[in-house]
Amino acid sequence: MMLEVRNLHAYYGQSHILHGVDLEVGEGEIVSLLGRNGVGRSTTCKAIMGLVPPQGVVKYRGKDVAGLRSDLVARCGIGYVPEDRQIFPTLTVRQNLELGLKKAGKFGRWNFQDVFRLFPNLDARQDTAAGVLSGGEQQMLTMCRTLMGDPDLILIDEPTEGLAPKLVEQVGLLLEEIARRGVSILLVEQKLTIALKICARLYVMGHGRIVFEGTPADLNANADVRREWLEV
Numbered sequence: 001m002m003l004e005v006r007n008l009h010a011y012y013g014q015s016h017i018l019h020g021v022d023l024e025v026g027e028g029e030i031v032s033l034l035g036r037n038g039v040g041r042s043t044t045c046k047a048i049m050g051l052v053p054p055q056g057v058v059k060y061r062g063k064d065v066a067g068l069r070s071d072l073v074a075r076c077g078i079g080y081v082p083e084d085r086q087i088f089p090t091l092t093v094r095q096n097l098e099l100g101l102k103k104a105g106k107f108g109r110w111n112f113q114d115v116f117r118l119f120p121n122l123d124a125r126q127d128t129a130a131g132v133l134s135g136g137e138q139q140m141l142t143m144c145r146t147l148m149g150d151p152d153l154i155l156i157d158e159p160t161e162g163l164a165p166k167l168v169e170q171v172g173l174l175l176e177e178i179a180r181r182g183v184s185i186l187l188v189e190q191k192l193t194i195a196l197k198i199c200a201r202l203y204v205m206g207h208g209r210i211v212f213e214g215t216p217a218d219l220n221a222n223a224d225v226r227r228e229w230l231e232v
Contacts, residue, residue, distance in 0.1 A: 001059075002027050002153055002184050003048070003078075008056035010040075010047040017043045019208040020056070023186075025153060030175075030185045032195035034230060035205035041188045042083060044205070045155045048186075049073050049080045060153070075102070079151030083158040083188075085138045087145075089131025093122050096130050096141055100148030108150025109181050115144040118174055136167040143174060153184040160191050168194070192230070196220075204229050 003025040010018040018040050025031045033041050047054040050070040058066040065073050074080065088096055097115060101107070116123035119140045125133065130141055143159060159175070160168045172194050178185060179198065189195040195202065196216040204212035204219070206229045212219070219225065 001025075002029070002061055003186065004057065004059040005044075005048065006057035008044065008047055008054055008058065010043050010052045010054055012043075012052070017052075017208055018047060021205075021208070021210055023203050023210060023213075025184050025186050028179070028182050028184055029201065030179050030187065030199045032187045032189060032199040032202040033205060034189070034192070034195060034202055036230065036232075037190075039205045040208040041205050042157050043208075045080065045082075045157050045186070045188060048155060049078065074149065074151075077152040079146040079149055079154040081143050081146050081154065081156045081159060083161060085135070085142050087130045087133075087138050087141055090129055092127050093130055093133070093141060094126045096145050097148050100145035102149050107148075109183070110144075110147045110150060115147070118177060119144065119170060136163045139163060140167070140170070140174075143171070147178070151183065153186070154178065155186045155188075157188045158190060159187075160189065160194060172198070 001024050005021060005023045008018050008021040021044055033044065035041050043052055046052040048058055050068050050073050054066045056066065060076050060078060065076055097112065121137050122140060130138065133141065139159060146154060159171050175198050187195060187199065199216060201215055202219060203210050204225060211229055212225045
């Protein structure tokens with residue numbers, strides 16, 4: 001198993017956010033983590049990455065990474081795309097991408113040409129300061145910078161949040177391309193159409209716990225779960 005999370009708890013100060021989360025992601029698997037805003041999906045990603053102190057088991061390829069510094073977790077082979085688009089605004093698009101490399105000048109599965117082919121918007125603006133890009137372009141840049149580090153597993157938090165329909169489509173194509181290259185994905189996503197289209201399995205979160213696990217077909221067949229935990 002590539003990623004194994006067992007009995008994961010996390011806190012913000014005195015607030016108990018995660019209440020014993022269990023989930024796993026296999027080699028080359030795409031898994032979606034669904035649920036309404038505020039149920040703990042983003043905190044789950046941050047706890048796995050060590051950005052929030054985790055309590056419980058977090059194993060990556062059998063190695064215990066719970067509580068490691070986030071840069072050490074990343075060096076193990078886990079990439080993380082946060083929801084708040086943490087680009088370097090004064091650096092160019094190309095310079096932002098270069099910062100994603102684990103070692104300067106050393107490329108893995110992804111290089112500049114791959115990124116620019118998938119996102120022509122970034123190609124046209126590769127010498128532009130990242131801070132002047134649109135929100136959608138900054139989201140693309142954040143995802144692509146993470147890929148430049150050649151992770152084997154990538155945690156992607158709300159990649160289509162606030163994007164125009166055309167950009168949502170581009171992000172969907174990128175997720176499919178990531179999967180084709182053998183990279184495992186844990187996808188936090190509000191748009192069920194994208195999540196259900198590309199994932200093999202899914203988890204639904206509610207109140208800091210996993211309340212449902214199954215396939216997209218299982219979820220489609222379970223109206224009670226959709227109504228109680230997903231629908232607005």
